[in-house]
Amino acid sequence: KIYNKFKYLFELTDGAQYGAEHENLKYFELNRILDHLCEGYKNRELYSTEIEAKNKELRQIIDLVPHKIFAKDAQGKFIFVNEATAKGYGLSPQELEGKSHFELHYAGTTFPVEEVQAFLKDDLEVINSHMTKFIPEEENHEADGTVKIVQTTKIPFQTAYSKDLAVLGIAIDITDAKADREKMKNNYEQLKKHSLEIDLLNIELQDFQHEIVFIMLRMLEIHDSYTKGHSENVAKLSERIAQEIGLPGEDVRLAYWAGILHDIGKTVVPKHILSKNTKLTSEELTLIKNHSSWGYTVLNKSKQLQKIAGYVLHHHERWDGKGYPLGLKAGEIPLISQILAIADCWDAMTSKRSYRDPLSEQHALKEIMENSGKQFNPAIASVFLKMKEKEGVIIPILKSQTKA
Numbered sequence: 001k002i003y004n005k006f007k008y009l010f011e012l013t014d015g016a017q018y019g020a021e022h023e024n025l026k027y028f029e030l031n032r033i034l035d036h037l038c039e040g041y042k043n044r045e046l047y048s049t050e051i052e053a054k055n056k057e058l059r060q061i062i063d064l065v066p067h068k069i070f071a072k073d074a075q076g077k078f079i080f081v082n083e084a085t086a087k088g089y090g091l092s093p094q095e096l097e098g099k100s101h102f103e104l105h106y107a108g109t110t111f112p113v114e115e116v117q118a119f120l121k122d123d124l125e126v127i128n129s130h131m132t133k134f135i136p137e138e139e140n141h142e143a144d145g146t147v148k149i150v151q152t153t154k155i156p157f158q159t160a161y162s163k164d165l166a167v168l169g170i171a172i173d174i175t176d177a178k179a180d181r182e183k184m185k186n187n188y189e190q191l192k193k194h195s196l197e198i199d200l201l202n203i204e205l206q207d208f209q210h211e212i213v214f215i216m217l218r219m220l221e222i223h224d225s226y227t228k229g230h231s232e233n234v235a236k237l238s239e240r241i242a243q244e245i246g247l248p249g250e251d252v253r254l255a256y257w258a259g260i261l262h263d264i265g266k267t268v269v270p271k272h273i274l275s276k277n278t279k280l281t282s283e284e285l286t287l288i289k290n291h292s293s294w295g296y297t298v299l300n301k302s303k304q305l306q307k308i309a310g311y312v313l314h315h316h317e318r319w320d321g322k323g324y325p326l327g328l329k330a331g332e333i334p335l336i337s338q339i340l341a342i343a344d345c346w347d348a349m350t351s352k353r354s355y356r357d358p359l360s361e362q363h364a365l366k367e368i369m370e371n372s373g374k375q376f377n378p379a380i381a382s383v384f385l386k387m388k389e390k391e392g393v394i395i396p397i398l399k400s401q402t403k404a
Contacts, residue, residue, distance in 0.1 A: 019331055034166030049243045063093070068140075068150070068171035071157075074127055074164055076101035076120050085171075093202075111141050126154045127165045137178075140171065149175045197392070230347055235259030237343040244383050258311040265295030277355050292316050293325050302311070315340035318375045342368065342384050345375070350385050361388070366396045 063068055063083040077100040078085075086093045088110075089104055096104075101116045118138070125134050142148060150171040150358040159166050235256045242255035265273060269291055271285045280288065292313055293333040299309035314328060314337035321329030349364040359367075365388060372381035389395055 007115075028307045031314050037345055067173065068169070070169050071159075072123060072158075072169070074102075074124065074163070075167050076123065079159065079161075079166060088140060088142045088148075092351060115139065115141060122152075122154055124165045126156050126167050130156050130165070132156070137174070148173050149178050167278075201357070231260050232349060233265055233351075234262060234340065234343045238336070238339050238345065240387065241339045241343060241380065245339075245380065246385055247335075251336065254307060254311070255339055257280060258308045258315070258336055258340055259343060261295065261299060261305075262312050262315050262344060263291065263295070265291035265293065268294045289316070289324050310334060311340060312337045313337075315344060317341070317381060320374045333377075340379055342376050342380055346384070361393050362396045365393065366398065369396070369398055 035382040043217055044361045065082060065195045065392055066084055067379040068085040068088065069080075069082040070078060078097050081093050081096050085095060086096045089096055104111055104116075122133060122135065132153065132155045132389055135154070137149060138152060140148045152169060152171040154167060155168045156165045157168050180276060236259070237386050238250055239256040241253040247255070253304070266288075269287055273287060275278070292315060296309045296313035299312060302309075314333055315324065317323035317326065317328045317333045317335070317337060318341075319338075321327050346368065349367060350361060352358050365385065368376060368381055368384065372378045381401050385395055
């Protein structure tokens with residue numbers, strides 16, 4: 001465009017043809033074009049200086065990044081690298097740029113040829129597919145002989161100097177992070193191993209504790225032959241009632257073990273009183289009533305059995321407050337103790353005792369129904385009756401129900 005304008009101006013120099021007026025127009029137009037050109041070159045110089053400053057600033061920022069940032073062409077030649085990338089090769093960025101992979105990686109040196117082959121394979125895959133590739137873990141040999149584990153992302157891009165695609169790469173050093181993960185993994189495995197060992201020890205300890213409990217139970221059965229199997233029956237029935245009323249698993253377990261241990265205090269009661277087949281004296285009755293307190297005293301000394309000790313203490317309390325040892329009533333009585341009261345009474349009534357034969361199930365159920373709201377929690381008594389009804393036991397009709 002500038003050339004055409006100059007050509008036009010030179011054509012205007014024919015004064016004989018165009019006269020003085022055209023001669024003035026010629027100089028005016030020439031000055032305007034020259035001013036425009038000078039301003040353009042001035043702006044271009046300023047623009048180039050600004051671009052150079054920005055490029056220098058950008059380069060400084062990229063060099064401050066601790067991760068490796070690089071660009072390579074399809075032949076594996078570095079066209080741009082930051083300080084972190086160059087340092088890995090023991091060079092400056094200016095020394096590394098322009099060099100190909102094969103000039104840096106060759107057999108017998110710090111940089112194995114297999115590594116460069118893997119790099120170039122990934123580069124070509126990115127270029128040919130026009131897609132980004134993420135490499136979660138790969139080895140990078142360094143000039144100082146160390147081996148870094150890096151996580152690399154490679155992106156295809158078009159340079160301003162070639163029609164061919166190039167590869168922009170970012171490699172993040174995860175060597176320490178991987179070592180930490182491995183350490184954490186090993187620690188976790190050790191912890192899991194120790195946890196398993198502790199679990200096994202706990203199982204062995206629980207088995208040992210259970211054996212001690214059942215030995216105590218067998219001692220009670222030897223002491224009072226009429227209670228043989230009674231504690232286990234009460235335990236199983238208490239467990240079923242606890243499940244039926246929807247107690248959590250831990251409370252169901254506690255109900256079972258409270259049932260197993262509820263009569264442990266009877267080992268202190270003289271054997272001749274427990275097996276007496278005639279009416280007990282008031283002193284003998286007091287001794288027998290003390291069995292729940294004695295059981296509590298023994299069990300409460302164990303930290304693991306303290307909850308169960310409380311349930312054992314109160315399993316002879318009554319809903320109406322006329323029970324023992326403390327005369328608690330209604331909601332003051334622990335729920336598991338209320339369950340034990342029905343389970344204990346049922347098995348005692350339906351089992352043979354030194355002073356009587358077992359009662360029939362209908363007779364025992366009638367006793368529970370008549371004492372619902374007096375001796376027993378009415379809600380638990382109702383649940384127990386429904387359990388028996390499901391088992392096919394005929395529920396008796398009370399006279400009060402007939403009148404109603």
